[in-house]
Amino acid sequence: xxxxxxxxxxxxxxxxxxxxxxxxxxxxxxSADSQFWPPPSKIxxxxxxxxxxxxxxxxxxxxxxxxxxxxxxxxAIGVAIGVPLGMSLWARKFAMPHIEYWRAMPxxxxxxxxxxxxxxxxxxxxxxxxxFFCIFPVLLNTxxxxxxxxxxxVDTARAYGIPAHERIxxxxxxxxxxxxxxxxxxxxxxxxxxxxxxxxxxxTSGVGYVLLISKNTFQLGPMWAAILLIGVIxxxxxxxxxxxxxxxxxxxxxxxxxxxx
Amino acid sequence: MASATQETAAGHLPGPEPAxxxxxxxxxxxxxxxxxxxxxxxxxxxVFSASGVVREQDLPSMTATMGELWGLVQTGSFWAAFLQTxxxxxxxxxxxxxxxxxIGFVLGLSDLAGRAFRVxxxxxxxxxxxxxxxxxxxxxxxxxESEVFLAAFGAFWPILVQTMYGVRDVDPVAIxxxxxxxxxxxxxxxxxxxxxAVPYIATGMRIASAVALxxxxxxxxxxxxxxxxxLLNYAQSxxxxxxxxxxxxxxxxxxxxxxxxxxxxxxxxxxxxxxxxGEAA
Amino acid sequence: MLxxxxxxxxxxxxxxxxxxxxxxxxxxxxxELVCVVxxxxxxxxxxxxCIAGLLRPTRGDVLLHGELVTAPPEEMAVVFQDYNRxxxxxxxxxxxxxxxxxxxxxxxxxxxxxxxxxxxxxGLTRFIDxxxxxxxxxxxxxxxxxxxxxxxxxxxxxxxxxxxxxxxTRGDLEDLVLRVRDEFxxxxxxxxxxxxxxxxxxDRIVVLTHAPTVVKEVVGVELPSPRDQIATKELSExxxxxxxxxxxxxxxxxxxxxxxxxxxxxxx
Numbered sequence: 071x072x073x074x075x076x077x078x079x080x081x082x083x084x085x086x087x088x089x090x091x092x093x094x095x096x097x098x099x100x101s102a103d104s105q106f107w108p109p110p111s112k113i114x115x116x117x118x119x120x121x122x123x124x125x126x127x128x129x130x131x132x133x134x135x136x137x138x139x140x141x142x143x144x145x146a147i148g149v150a151i152g153v154p155l156g157m158s159l160w161a162r163k164f165a166m167p168h169i170e171y172w173r174a175m176p177x178x179x180x181x182x183x184x185x186x187x188x189x190x191x192x193x194x195x196x197x198x199x200x201x202f203f204c205i206f207p208v209l210l211n212t213x214x215x216x217x218x219x220x221x222x223x224v225d226t227a228r229a230y231g232i233p234a235h236e237r238i239x240x241x242x243x244x245x246x247x248x249x250x251x252x253x254x255x256x257x258x259x260x261x262x263x264x265x266x267x268x269x270x271x272x273x274t275s276g277v278g279y280v281l282l283i284s285k286n287t288f289q290l291g292p293m294w295a296a297i298l299l300i301g302v303i304x305x306x307x308x309x310x311x312x313x314x315x316x317x318x319x320x321x322x323x324x325x326x327x328x329x330x331x
Numbered sequence: 332m333a334s335a336t337q338e339t340a341a342g343h344l345p346g347p348e349p350a351x352x353x354x355x356x357x358x359x360x361x362x363x364x365x366x367x368x369x370x371x372x373x374x375x376x377x378v379f380s381a382s383g384v385v386r387e388q389d390l391p392s393m394t395a396t397m398g399e400l401w402g403l404v405q406t407g408s409f410w411a412a413f414l415q416t417x418x419x420x421x422x423x424x425x426x427x428x429x430x431x432x433x434i435g436f437v438l439g440l441s442d443l444a445g446r447a448f449r450v451x452x453x454x455x456x457x458x459x460x461x462x463x464x465x466x467x468x469x470x471x472x473x474x475x476e477s478e479v480f481l482a483a484f485g486a487f488w489p490i491l492v493q494t495m496y497g498v499r500d501v502d503p504v505a506i507x508x509x510x511x512x513x514x515x516x517x518x519x520x521x522x523x524x525x526x527x528a529v530p531y532i533a534t535g536m537r538i539a540s541a542v543a544l545x546x547x548x549x550x551x552x553x554x555x556x557x558x559x560x561x562l563l564n565y566a567q568s569x570x571x572x573x574x575x576x577x578x579x580x581x582x583x584x585x586x587x588x589x590x591x592x593x594x595x596x597x598x599x600x601x602x603x604x605x606x607x608x609g610e611a612a
Numbered sequence: 613m614l615x616x617x618x619x620x621x622x623x624x625x626x627x628x629x630x631x632x633x634x635x636x637x638x639x640x641x642x643x644e645l646v647c648v649v650x651x652x653x654x655x656x657x658x659x660x661x662c663i664a665g666l667l668r669p670t671r672g673d674v675l676l677h678g679e680l681v682t683a684p685p686e687e688m689a690v691v692f693q694d695y696n697r698x699x700x701x702x703x704x705x706x707x708x709x710x711x712x713x714x715x716x717x718x719x720x721x722x723x724x725x726x727x728x729x730x731x732x733x734x735g736l737t738r739f740i741d742x743x744x745x746x747x748x749x750x751x752x753x754x755x756x757x758x759x760x761x762x763x764x765x766x767x768x769x770x771x772x773x774x775x776x777x778x779x780x781t782r783g784d785l786e787d788l789v790l791r792v793r794d795e796f797x798x799x800x801x802x803x804x805x806x807x808x809x810x811x812x813x814x815d816r817i818v819v820l821t822h823a824p825t826v827v828k829e830v831v832g833v834e835l836p837s838p839r840d841q842i843a844t845k846e847l848s849e850x851x852x853x854x855x856x857x858x859x860x861x862x863x864x865x866x867x868x869x870x871x872x873x874x875x876x877x878x879x880x
Contacts, residue, residue, distance in 0.1 A: 076443075083447035091451055106470050163364045168372060174586035176545040178552050178560065179579045182567040186389050186575070222697035225666055229690040230712035230763060231683075240711060244702040263459040267549060270464070285465030297462045304457035321743060325701035328745035 105290050116295040120280075133265055133276040134303070136196045141261040143197065144204025145254050152209045153238060156216025156246070173206035177264050181271045191272040200264045204257040211253025215246025248322050251315050258311055262304045277303070373397075391573040400577040409562070409581075416558035416585065419475065419547035423482025424540055431487045431539075432532060435494025440524070445495065452491070460485035460546050468554050478550040478558070485546045486539035490532065497531025498524060533600035537593040544589055548582060559585070613799055614663070614767060615639040619672035621658050632658045634824035635672070640767075645793055645800045647810035650820030650828075651861055656803045659825075660771045663801065664690050676767070689760035693772040695752040699744040699759075705731070706740045709759045730762035731755075733795065734788060750781035754788070761792065767799040775805070783841045786813055790839060807861070811854045812839055819860045828860055 092110050099109035108116075121130060155162045181199070188195040219242060227237050243250075269278025277296055284293040376393040379385075391399075403409040438445045438452075460481055467477040501524050509519050551560025559582050566574040621633040632655040640646045648656055661667040663674050665684040674681040676688065684690075689712075692698045699708050709730055713723045731737050734754040736747075744752050753773055760768055770789070774782045786809060793800055804810050810817050817831045835849055844850055 080443050080446050083443055084449060087447040088450040088454075106466070160364075163361070164368045164371075167365050167368050170590070171583055171587055174541070174590040175579075175583040176548045176586055178545065178549045179563060179582040181552070182563065182575055183579055186572065187385065189389075220697045222692055222694050223700070225661075226690070226692065226698045228666055229664055229684045229688070231686060231715070232712060233715050236711075236715055240703075240714075241700065244700065247702075259457070262457075263461055266459050267461050270461070270553065281462060281465055285468060288469070290469075293465055297458065297466070300462045301454070301458035304459060305454075308457060321702045324743060325745040329696055 108290060108294060112291065113294045113298060116291040117298055120292055120295045121299055129276050129280055130299070130303075132193070133269065133278070136193060136200060136269075136276070137258075137261045137265050137303075137307070139197045140200025140265070141204050141254075141258050144201040144261070145208045145257055147201070148205045148208025148253065148257070149212050149243075149250060151205070152212025152250075153216055153242060153246075155209075156213040157242075162213065169206065169209065173210065177203050178267055178271070181268065184268075185272055191274065196265070196268050196273070196276075199268050200261050203264055204261050207256040207260065208250060208253040211249045211256075212246060215249030216242055218249070219245050248319055251319065255308070255311055255315065258307055259304060262300070262307065266300055388572060391576055395573050396576045396580070399573040400580060403574070403577055403581070412557065412559045412562045413581070413585065415556075416544075416547055416551060416560065416582075419478040419482055419550070419556070419558060420540075420544045420589065422475075423479045423547060424486050424536070424543040426479065426483040427486035427539060427543065428490055428536065430483075431490035431535075432494050435491045435532075436498055436520075436524075436528075438491070439495040439498030439528075440520075452488075456488045456492070460542075461549055464550065464553050467550070473554040473556045475556065477554060478547050478556045481550045482543040482546045486543040489538040489542065490535040493531045493535025493538075494528060497528030500531065501527040530597070530600045533593075533597040537590075537597045540589050540593045541586070544586060613640055613642045613644075613677060614801070615673075615675040616659075616663060617673045617675065619659070619662055619669045619674060621655070621662060621667065622670045631824035633662075633669075634826050636820075636825065636827055637672075638818050638827055638830055640799060640801060642799055643793070643797055644815045645790070645802065645813055646816050646818060647814040648801065648803045648818045648820065649805065649807060649810045649857065649861065650825065651822045652805065654820045654822050654825045656805070656820065657771055659820075660690075660769055660801070660803050664688060664769050666690075687766040689763045689765035689768050691753070691756050691760050691768065691770045691773045693775050695749065695756045695773075695776070696745075699752060699755060701743065701745050704741050704743055705736065705747075705755050705758075708744060708755060709762050712759060712763045726762045726764065727758075730758040733761055733792065734758045748781075750777050750785060753777060753785060757785075757788065757792070761796065765798060767801065770800065770802045772804055773802075774809070782809070787839075787841065789813060794838075807854055807857050808845075811835070811850060811857060812841075812844060817857060819857060831857060831860075 096109045096111060099107050099112075155165055177199075180202075184195055184199045184202075185191055188198065223241055223245065227241055232241070265276070266278040266281070269276040270282045271278075273279040273282075277299055280292060281296045281300075284290070284296060373393050380387070380390050380392040438448060463481060463484065467481060471477040471480065505523050505527075506519060509523055514522075547558065548560045550556050551558035552564050553560075555561050555564065559578060563575065563578045563582070565571075566578055616636055616638055619633060619636045620631070623630045623632060636659055638646075648659065650656055658667065662669045663681070665674070665681045665688070668682075676685050679685075700711070703711070706727060709727045710723060713726060716723075718726075728737070728740070731740055734757055736751060736754055736758060739747060739751065744755055747755070753776075756773070774785050777785060789800065789802070790813065792798065802810070802813060811833060814833045817833060819828045819831060820826070821828045831853070833853060835844060835847065835853065
């Protein structure tokens with residue numbers, strides 16, 4: 071089957087299937103009447119009650135702040151370390167064992183330690199915990215981006231005697247930026263997950279905290295609403311980042327399109 | 332969503348390197364640097380903890396922690412927990428692979444199916460599996476099933492997405508050539524599409540492996556499913572700080588092992604595929 | 613002005629050594645346009661990089677105005693073959709040309725003036741705020757040349773700059789180089805594999821042997837100035853000069869004969 075008829079079928083499917091899934095879920099959940107699996111309509115209602123805008127200020131905002139701060143700080147550190155490591159072979163050799171170890175460490179394993187070392191379960195602990203793990207995707211990608219710097223560009227910079235700080239600012243960083251940006255996108259998703267885990271473990275506010283409380287009080291409605299919200303946060307942040315990235319990397323797309331590979 | 336950028340593959344990309352001494356000497360110097368680096372970190376830790384910047388009860392000395400770790404490694408209960416975590420990881424990852432690869436094939440090959448399920452996939456993908464922990468706790472309880480389900484759920488999506496990418500990225504010229512020679516569909520899938528998709532699947536499994544381990548461990552930490560996470564929780568509850576650190580380090584080692592395993596597998600799969608591979612977040 | 617003395621470059625050591633350049637010696641006077649040609653793989657780019665201070669020769673010296681070159685000298689600019697990789701795709705043409713000027717002690721108006729003048733000299737004023745990849749290959753190479761010009765070097769090194777450009781554009785760019793030399797009084801060292809190009813452009817041609825490379829001969833070009841793509845190439849002298857150089861390269865089996873070395877300033 072080819073042609074416009076087939077295309078219409080595909081578009082119809084694209085619309086119909088999600089709707090069908092939701093409808094089926096609604097019907098099944100209503101008939102099953104289990105407290106564990108509320109129908110979508112009820113979840114949306116809980117979502118509305120809880121987040122729009124009842125507990126927005128008290129829980130969503132702190133969570134978002136922690137995500138963004140942790141992501142921002144982690145990315146900045148990742149780039150700051152990644153550039154010198156990318157440029158120096160021996161520094162890289164020396165640092166790599168440690169980087170490989172910490173990037174493979176499952177974040178929850180360090181949760182108790184982070185609480186212990188920082189003597190708190192407040193924002194400082196959360197943000198530093200998130201920031202720490204956000205460093206690695208950005209760090210690794212920065213290293214690769216810097217290493218991949220075109221030798222002709224390097225020669226050009228040397229031939230014109232461009233000093234190191236100008237080189238880094240105007241050549242190394244922009245050249246590595248597409249790669250760095252990919253790392254940052256990963257870090258952002260990571261930040262969301264780590265935020266949830268960190269708040270669930272020990273917190274007095276935030277979406278993860280709501281998740282924990284609703285479990286403890288056996289309230290499935292808020293629990294599902296929290297799950298939904300976390301998904302929405304992840305989705306929206308990722309989308310926002312992609313849009314920002316698209317603008318920042320417009321030159322990259324244009325250049326790749328114009329260059330025969 | 333495909334983009335022109337990619338995550339670091341396996342931590343190293345083949346790139347321009349300055350002239351290095353021949354292979355034997357390089358390996359030796361590599362090992363030397365590794366050992367030096369490790370020794371340096373250990374020494375730094377010892378000095379730092381001795382300096383008193385952080386209290387002894389918050390940060391045990393390197394020697395104390397290593398001693399504790401050595402002690403742990405000799406107990407059966409530690410290894411039981413270690414293997415329990417590994418088991419949850421392995422089964423979760425295996426399950427995810429068994430489901431995600433075939434489904435990924437179908438969704439990748441059939442434009443109709445791919446588009447029909449695009450919205451559900453895009454919607455479910457970003458949900459952090461960790462958020463499902465309370466739900467699992469209340470329904471399935473602190474069991475192996477919960478842990479496996481959680482790990483599998485998290486591992487499913489990267490493998491699915493990468494499989495779809497891989498299937499779609501098959502060189503159309505190769506397919507057309509096979510078609511014009513009358514090669515039947517099943518042969519085409521087996522001999523062209525599958526090998527072409529394997530590097531992508533390998534990347535997906537590397538990502539999924541890390542996700543599965545984190546989730547298996549998290550399930551143990553929060554729900555009390557048997558494993559390293561449960562031991563860690565126990566150590567925290569009873570204020571066994573040195574053990575806390577030792578267990579965290581051991582978990583890191585498990586993480587490195589699984590990472591190295593799948594990175595090596597990915598590299599082998601990559602050998603046949605010279606192209607760049609993009610990654611979904 | 614520029615003297616290359618017994619420059620040699622080898623890679624590796626022991627039994628695995630490769631001698632890219634065995635011994636290169638020649639010199640260039642002020643305002644001369646000298647081309648370097650040779651068979652493929654004879655190390656022309658290596659030589660250029662040694663002269664530019666980007667590579668350290670294994671032996672020998674490069675002297676610019678009597679001073680030893682150990683790092684890229686300030687009065688020297690380089691134009692590379694691969695314009696796509698030497699221009700920054702994230703910057704506009706203006707900022708690309710501006711980059712080498714940023715660290716020079718100049719007032720902002722002075723920098724802007726230099727950039728605009730350089731772009732006008734290569735005929736790209738209209739594209740000053742475009743991105744390099746929006747331009748054609750020939751135009752991109754002009755940007756690279758403008759960048760070199762704005763830098764105000766006294767000597768310009770060019771490494772097969774027109775090899776990646778189509779033939780017709782190449783002619784325009786060759787004339788641009790000649791014009792730039794006349795207008796700005798720059799000394800130019802031009803590496804190329806295109807023999808016609810070398811004869812068309814040069815005052816003298818340094819012909820290299822295959823590896824391990826030495827100077828086979830330095831040929832003086834006896835053609836009238838100003839050069840013209842049609843008129844000059846119609847002359848019988850052009851054909852005979854071209855043939856001479858071609859033979860030197862094609863039949864390169866013997867060692868160089870010192871008595872045939874032509875050119876001034878060889879023993880400064």
